Amino acid sequence: MRPRTLDDALGELARADGEAKVIAGGQSLGPLLNMRLARPALLVDLNALPGLGAIDDDEQAVRFGANVRQREAERSVTVARRLPLMRDALPFVGHAHTRNRGTVVGSIVHADPTAELPLVARCLDALVEIVGPRGRREAAVADFYLGYLTTELAPDEIVVAVRFPAAAPAAGVVRATAFTEMARREGDFAIVAAAAQLDVARDGGRIVEARLGLAGVGGVPVRLSASEALLLAATDPARAFDAAVAAADAAIDPDGDLHATAAYRRSVAATLLGRVLERAWRCARAVPGRG
Amino acid sequence: MTESQLVSVTVNGRPRSATVAPRRSLADFLREDLALTGTHLGCEHGICGACTVLVDGVAMRSCILYAVQVDGAEVTTVEGLSPDGTTLSPLQDAFVACHGLQCGFCTSGMLIAATALLRENPAPTEAEIRDELGGNLCRCTGYQQIVESVQLAAHRLAER
Numbered sequence: 001m002r003p004r005t006l007d008d009a010l011g012e013l014a015r016a017d018g019e020a021k022v023i024a025g026g027q028s029l030g031p032l033l034n035m036r037l038a039r040p041a042l043l044v045d046l047n048a049l050p051g052l053g054a055i056d057d058d059e060q061a062v063r064f065g066a067n068v069r070q071r072e073a074e075r076s077v078t079v080a081r082r083l084p085l086m087r088d089a090l091p092f093v094g095h096a097h098t099r100n101r102g103t104v105v106g107s108i109v110h111a112d113p114t115a116e117l118p119l120v121a122r123c124l125d126a127l128v129e130i131v132g133p134r135g136r137r138e139a140a141v142a143d144f145y146l147g148y149l150t151t152e153l154a155p156d157e158i159v160v161a162v163r164f165p166a167a168a169p170a171a172g173v174v175r176a177t178a179f180t181e182m183a184r185r186e187g188d189f190a191i192v193a194a195a196a197q198l199d200v201a202r203d204g205g206r207i208v209e210a211r212l213g214l215a216g217v218g219g220v221p222v223r224l225s226a227s228e229a230l231l232l233a234a235t236d237p238a239r240a241f242d243a244a245v246a247a248a249d250a251a252i253d254p255d256g257d258l259h260a261t262a263a264y265r266r267s268v269a270a271t272l273l274g275r276v277l278e279r280a281w282r283c284a285r286a287v288p289g290r291g
Numbered sequence: 292m293t294e295s296q297l298v299s300v301t302v303n304g305r306p307r308s309a310t311v312a313p314r315r316s317l318a319d320f321l322r323e324d325l326a327l328t329g330t331h332l333g334c335e336h337g338i339c340g341a342c343t344v345l346v347d348g349v350a351m352r353s354c355i356l357y358a359v360q361v362d363g364a365e366v367t368t369v370e371g372l373s374p375d376g377t378t379l380s381p382l383q384d385a386f387v388a389c390h391g392l393q394c395g396f397c398t399s400g401m402l403i404a405a406t407a408l409l410r411e412n413p414a415p416t417e418a419e420i421r422d423e424l425g426g427n428l429c430r431c432t433g434y435q436q437i438v439e440s441v442q443l444a445a446h447r448l449a450e451r
Binding site for chain 1: 313314316335336337338340343349350351352354355356357359360404422423425426
């Protein structure tokens, strides 16, 4: 089904009574269908719906409509300027040709715990805009994810957009970001991914805001609040990195699977988190004009 | 189950249409309904890149797109790369010159991916070529000659 209005799309979902899936880019759902891991009776294609194809910036937040391709985000000046962490993460998402079709919102809603964009959304406290037969509502990503490939989205609801709060750092504060991951093959799902966004005061060099996260260490992307708190409390943040990594290790509870044992995931997580911290820190401190 | 739908697509410049089940992948539509078997299916789940085609000029994987989704679009397959239907495109010619293929299974996907790359970026670096073709698997060549083929094509196109 390729409905032309949101109401029609919701009507199709309601009639399908839980047997339908929503498709936009289809770069995750397509493989699941081909492997017969998913067998929906009906696909509701969002691609013909109006108004879902834009990246909007209203100074408070950057909003991605459900049909915005990952490739558009990758090339967007708005994303590069306002969401540097997403800019850093996008080249790791699949391959160029899947990014041509796959959407930012679709990846977030698919909720693969090793995927890059859900981790970025978790770190930046993104808000999921949901429309359903009971009206519009909004969910914080932290509450939206329930577990492996599972969200609190009801079968008769559609995510029409995801909004990323993007308040610029205060005057005299430098924002630096870093993203990295370890995958068996380039472009494949990550074993573990790590993200860091540090807001550093030029004067004195303290971290005034930290956003740290890991993917691939549990059923949902993990935000590392204890590690963040250690960095905020440190007068010399660079000396607190080891403690922040140790706090992250204490905060995660990875599962072992076919791809990696739990112990290996822990080890990779610690190494990658250390790397993104160092990289973001070096970038922040390299900005000229600091006190 | 939803009933079959009429799909009309411009393929390699020619309007084509067929009535297909919504479940029909674009790859199967091209191969089975339109008899364009130059597009190859390797993994059938979006990993290997053999089935890459251009949809409105953008490289995509035809195994995880549905034919009904490209209704009204313009699709280019490997059969459409030749400028006149008989001679090779400069890129195809460069693949021959540099031994950019052995068994040929991945080649149509490689050619489409490289065509998209050179249209956007006529003078790509080796790293850019490797990055753009990183989603296309080849088990024969070790990739070196494929990269060289794209470099040669870029060079020849620039001299024209």
